Amino acid sequence: MATSLSPNTQAILLLTAPLIVGRAPRTSDLLKPSEYNRLARRLRELDKQPADLLGKDAPNLFTECSAIVEEARLGRLLGRGMLLTQAIEQWQKRAIWVISRADADYPQRLKSRLQEKAPAVLYGCGNKTLLAGGGLAVVGSRNVDENLVDYTLSIGGLASQARKTVVSGGAKGIDQAAMRGALETGGCAIGVLADSLERAAMNRDNRALLLDERLVLVSPFDPRAGFNAGNAMQRNKFIYALADAALVVNSDKGKGGTWAGAIEQLDKLHFVTLYFRSTGDRPAAFDALQKKGALPWPNPGDAESLDRALTIAPSIAADGPKSQDSLFSANQRGAAAQSAPTAGPEHAAESIEVPLNQTVTDWVADAVQVDSLSALIQQGSAAKANPADARPPSSPAPAEVVFNGARTAMRELLTVPMKGEEIAKVLEVSTAQANAWLKRLVAEGSVQKIGRPPRYLARQQNLFDQRS
DSSP states (O other): OOTTSOHHHHHHHHHHOOOOSSSOOOSTTSOOHHHHHHHHHHHHHTTOOGGGGGSTTHHHHHHHTTTTSOHHHHHHHHTOHHHHHHHHHHHHHTTOEEEETTSTTSOHHHHHHHGGGSOSEEEEEEOGGGGGSOOEEEEOOSSOOHHHHHHHHHHHHHHHHTTOOEEEOOOTTHHHHHHHHHHTTTOOEEEEOSSOHHHHHHOHHHHHHHHTTSEEEEESSOTTOOOOHHHHHHTHHHHHHTOSEEEEOOOOTTOSHHHHHHHHIIIIIOOSEEEEOOSSOOOHHHHHHHHTTOEEOOOOOSHHHHHHHHTSOHHHHTTGGGGTGGGSOHHHHHHHHHHSOOOOGGGGGGOOOOOTTOOHHHHHHHHTTOOOHHHHHHHHHHHHHOGGGSOOTTSOOHHHHHHHHHHHHHHHHTTSOBOHHHHHHHHTSOHHHHHHHHHHHHHHTSEEEETTTTEEEEOOTTOOOTTO
């Protein structure tokens, strides 16, 4: 078999992938995601890896895993070496790469957020490092008018200006407009495809962008797979998992992939802050999304405003309208108020007054039930200036009080990778102070440092093992 794939990835492909070359194989034998996950857990219990199923001790390992997958079925799947070789040759001719959850360069965002629901195998073409950088997910309907297309192009252009990657599904309509808006203005885009990756990779318009490393196309489905409604629904979660925030430009209420993905994000996933378009006509779907915690898009006019919109923690967004005012500049609040529903009896519980000068630091403090970090810092500074009156002997040092509050707030923020200066901006402290706290959190093991330039991510319990 080709050596460009890791042994673990080769084994996982044999177990789970259709390897569509010429005539499609029997798909009934392929391990479903739940079956593969059970097998992967069994292998970890035995201190083995998927590649060991292809090694000299494979017969014994088949027996030890037979309660999960019968030995004959494992044999049939893992005996498809020639078919895999042919598939790899085709993928390489089209510059398609393949990575699995067992590979170090598998997107950490997918693994940490989705854990065992992350695709066992990911196919792609283009600059895979874009998958680690986050960005703005832009989603919407296929059939839209020219006004919405132009609006979406402008959103992609703004993301490019702010050096933020656009993440979308690559479908006609809103998806393609968002990606085109970013790419035509020199920005970057991630397309998470539900079908036909091979055809998209060979598209003449895409090739230059792929070679320029400003576009990456990925899919959890075979590069030759055709459209399947179930696959299109499944890929929604991957779009949200790769982003920092998401904007729904248009959606039907109660039907369609955009609606299903947004509801899943709001009700179950909680990966990112979900916004909906706040200008022009207001579909009934937006009222329903707002009741579930989505926020009106603050219509940022520059890179700094867009950056703020992308750094609002999902737990804060879930509080709904009480936190949305602080996303807006003074000249945007009037337009936003016009787009919001009039507060009648059904909205009374949501109409919570918030001081216009409330900061992100205050939101974070509310979200994690600690006092404002700025207040804690002031408390610590005052105690430092008057050490004799600082605290009773049994109380923790003021610096530890501040650090404990910072730890809680920072772990709440670091559900997605962030740079030190980004954290400092959200918490309204100096970059030096944020980096000092991050150094301590890394040393104690509650936060991990990843990538170059370094970003930080809160360590999660029960993360899926690297080898699976």
